[in-house]
Amino acid sequence: MKILVCISHVPDTTSKINFTDGDSKFDTNGVQFVINPYDEFVLTRAMWFKEKQGASVTVVNVGNPSTEPTLRKALAIGADEAIRVNAEATDGYFVAKQLAEVAKNGDFDLVLAGRESIDYNGGMVPGMLAGILDFNFINACIGLEVDDNKATAIREIDGGKETLSTNLPLVVGGQKGIVEEKDLRIPNMRGIMMARKKPLNVIEPISFEATTTSKSFEKPEAKGAVKLVDADNVGELVDLLHNEAKVI
Amino acid sequence: MSVLVYAESSEGKFKKIAFEAVSYGKKVAEQLGTTISVVTINADNTSILSDYGAEKIIKINDEKLNTFNAKAYADVVKQVAAKENANVVIIDSSNNGLYLAPLLAVNLEAGYASNVVEAPSSTSPFTVKRKAFSNKAFNNTEIKTDKKVIGLAKNSFGLVENKSSATEEDFSPNLDDADFNVKSTSVDKAKGQITIADADIVVSGGRGLKGPENWGMVEELADILGAATACSKPVSDLGWRPHSEHVGQTGKPVASNLYIAIGISGAIQHLAGINSSKVKVVINTDPEAPFFKAADYGIVGDAFEVVPKLIEKLKEFKAQNA
Ligand SMILES: Cc1cc2nc3c(=O)[nH]c(=O)nc-3n(C[C@H](O)[C@H](O)[C@H](O)COP(=O)(O)OP(=O)(O)OC[C@H]3O[C@@H](n4cnc5c(N)ncnc54)[C@H](O)[C@@H]3O)c2cc1C
Numbered sequence: 001m002k003i004l005v006c007i008s009h010v011p012d013t014t015s016k017i018n019f020t021d022g023d024s025k026f027d028t029n030g031v032q033f034v035i036n037p038y039d040e041f042v043l044t045r046a047m048w049f050k051e052k053q054g055a056s057v058t059v060v061n062v063g064n065p066s067t068e069p070t071l072r073k074a075l076a077i078g079a080d081e082a083i084r085v086n087a088e089a090t091d092g093y094f095v096a097k098q099l100a101e102v103a104k105n106g107d108f109d110l111v112l113a114g115r116e117s118i119d120y121n122g123g124m125v126p127g128m129l130a131g132i133l134d135f136n137f138i139n140a141c142i143g144l145e146v147d148d149n150k151a152t153a154i155r156e157i158d159g160g161k162e163t164l165s166t167n168l169p170l171v172v173g174g175q176k177g178i179v180e181e182k183d184l185r186i187p188n189m190r191g192i193m194m195a196r197k198k199p200l201n202v203i204e205p206i207s208f209e210a211t212t213t214s215k216s217f218e219k220p221e222a223k224g225a226v227k228l229v230d231a232d233n234v235g236e237l238v239d240l241l242h243n244e245a246k247v248i
Numbered sequence: 249m250s251v252l253v254y255a256e257s258s259e260g261k262f263k264k265i266a267f268e269a270v271s272y273g274k275k276v277a278e279q280l281g282t283t284i285s286v287v288t289i290n291a292d293n294t295s296i297l298s299d300y301g302a303e304k305i306i307k308i309n310d311e312k313l314n315t316f317n318a319k320a321y322a323d324v325v326k327q328v329a330a331k332e333n334a335n336v337v338i339i340d341s342s343n344n345g346l347y348l349a350p351l352l353a354v355n356l357e358a359g360y361a362s363n364v365v366e367a368p369s370s371t372s373p374f375t376v377k378r379k380a381f382s383n384k385a386f387n388n389t390e391i392k393t394d395k396k397v398i399g400l401a402k403n404s405f406g407l408v409e410n411k412s413s414a415t416e417e418d419f420s421p422n423l424d425d426a427d428f429n430v431k432s433t434s435v436d437k438a439k440g441q442i443t444i445a446d447a448d449i450v451v452s453g454g455r456g457l458k459g460p461e462n463w464g465m466v467e468e469l470a471d472i473l474g475a476a477t478a479c480s481k482p483v484s485d486l487g488w489r490p491h492s493e494h495v496g497q498t499g500k501p502v503a504s505n506l507y508i509a510i511g512i513s514g515a516i517q518h519l520a521g522i523n524s525s526k527v528k529v530v531i532n533t534d535p536e537a538p539f540f541k542a543a544d545y546g547i548v549g550d551a552f553e554v555v556p557k558l559i560e561k562l563k564e565f566k567a568q569n570a
Binding site: 037161 | 318506
């Protein structure tokens with residue numbers, strides 16, 4: 001089985017979010033970038049397929065050279081090779097088009113991506129990628145088994161879960177549950193050394209005009225201070241929730 | 249040109265988010281000076297959609313669509329969009345909505361903006377405001393394509409009553425075998441409980457509650473408020489509560505009107521999941537807990553004393569306001 005894992009390079013959750021250039025650009029100053037947490041879950045599942053069932057794992061990112069350390073980290077975790085599509089990832093549709101090209105040219109059977117990335121939280125790329133490739137698609141996936149050409153998956157639904165069956169080729173948008181957090185891997189020294197020797201291929205994007213443009217950013221209005229209610233006067237909280245906040 | 253809204257239903261009944269999507273669609277149609285059509289799939293009592301401004305209701309009734317199927321539903325909505333000459337299509341942000349919207353966008357070759365929280369600030373260029381960075385910021389996005397798909401964030405626009413007299417018509421889509429390549433084999437749903445995704449009020453407990461045996465008061469509080477119960481990550485990791493209740497960056501997002509956090513410190517990964525709740529209440533022994541910075545109302549105190557009192561006061565309140 002040939003597996004392609006899509007890796008997004010995102011600011012760590014604890015990063016301070018600031019903007020520059022008249023609030024038009026994200027300020028990367030002092031920001032730590034990581035593998036998108038959802039992608040880490042699917043990458044770990046890919047490693048499981050590789051070790052238990054035999055599969056090759058390629059990781060891919062659409063981004064400028066600054067994303068290479070993130071791809072190297074994925075290689076250190078155990079992916080066999082990496083591809084960087086040399087373009088700024090500004091629009092979900094554009095990214096999906098580039099990834100689809102990579103998936104098609106590499107004859108991949110299974111394409112794994114995180115349900116969403118924690119920077120724009122778009123949740124667009126996996127579904128769009130499936131649509132462009134005309135592959136089967138499972139989103140919000142919390143369990144995945146593949147046997148020959150057949151896949152069985154569990155997805156989260158509002159208030160529960162659903163079991164699905166389908167065939168490869170398949171695109172999966174995954175999240176925690178596809179593996180558990182305790183099973184996530186931290187690259188060890190050997191992995192890091194080996195990653196240096198693994199291929200990281202840079203390819204140029206295909207031409208496709210972005211469908212959306214980011215115009216500007218805003219931060220939510222500064223929140224007023226918390227209103228404290230005395231622990232001996234809990235009735236006041238009920239009153240505030242009813243009369244002031246009007247939520248009960 | 250028109251606006252098309254997909255109104256999601258489950259077992260024939262519309263979800264609240266369907267009415268929110270129609271309310272939003274009506275607003276966009278007004279801004280564009282055009283009409284709004286609403287497509288429903290195997291839904292009963294469709295006329296209720298006209299309370300929120302629907303002008304034309306397109307009803308699809310097909311047994312093959314009884315179980316949600318993203319590809320088939322995307323295909324159906326595409327066919328209706330073509331028939332209605334719709335250039336803006338609005339989809340909600342339920343798990344199903346988030347599943348079908350990107351497929352639909354590719355079907356229509358449409359630019360797709362998800363997590364949209366407001367009516368467009370301008371229709372030419374077409375600009376919408378979306379949530380970004382796990383609710384720590386917003387991004388104003390221009391959709392440049394002629395056709396547009398908008399994913400509306402839950403509880404962002406609200407319900408707006410706007411009575412109209414809607415025409416109704418039936419539509420039979422062409423369904424392809426390939427639409428059903430992904431098959432649902434079983435569904436496992438918690439019965440009778442309010443789910444975090446649908447709840448207006450969520451009562452959540454953290455490690456401060458010490459153990460699963462202390463959740464009785466959390467459930468009782470939730471029960472009085474008609475709320476869903478939730479928890480922080482360590483609580484579900486410890487197996488005190490099911491994973492489906494874990495809220496936060498790696499768990500579920502909450503966009504409720506009221507979020508009550510009991511014995512939860514308010515770590516940034518937890519807050520990432522609840523930032524879009526409207527009113528936040530914190531009950532915590534530690535006045536330095538970060539949650540106090542994020543909350544609207546707070547009580548510094550021991551949950552084991554405060555929560556039973558709160559339950560008692562809410563019972564009195566209910567009795568008076570019944
Ligand atoms: C990559 C990553 C992802 C994460 N994702 C998530 C996520 O999705 N969701 C999530 O929740 N966490 C997540 N976390 C963990 C997060 O950082 C915190 O550890 C977690 O939210 C803390 O949970 P807690 O507040 O229940 O527990 P604690 O940190 O133990 O806090 C318990 C609180 O209870 C208070 N307390 C104690 N006794 C009482 C009492 N009797 N009455 C009232 N208050 C009391 C204490 O003062 C304290 O503030 C993530 C962490 C990482 C690194």
